[in-house]
Amino acid sequence: MRRSIFIALGIMAVILGVEFLLIDSANLYAAGDTRPSSFINPAGIPTSNVSVWRPKEWMPWAFLSGGAITVLYAFTLPKRWRGSAA
Template structure:
């Protein structure tokens, strides 16, 4: 179970690292102030407040390397647990 958890965690970190390499910035919309009618109207703004996130230059490489190390470490987990007990 721990092995699968760490593999999933590492793969998610690798995906986030690749995505942040590709994007220049990301806009997060808040749902405050929006109504169901506004979702059906294409001319309305989806959210009243937006937050723009621009990843630093080092962020994608850090997340990719940490994700890769977690995946590599997770493949050694069964061997470590078998020799301990």
């Protein structure tokens, strides 16, 4: 159970790191102010209350390295526990 949780968290961190490498910014819209029909019209602005989020330069590399280390750690968990129980 612990192994699968660590593998899932590591893979999620790697995916987030790759996404942070690919995007320059993300627009976050307020849920209460936005109507679904405003997203269909490409010329219209969905809402006036938009916050722009830009990932820091260090974030993709931190997520990629942390996720890779976590996945590698998860693959060695059973070997370490099996050796200490014997």
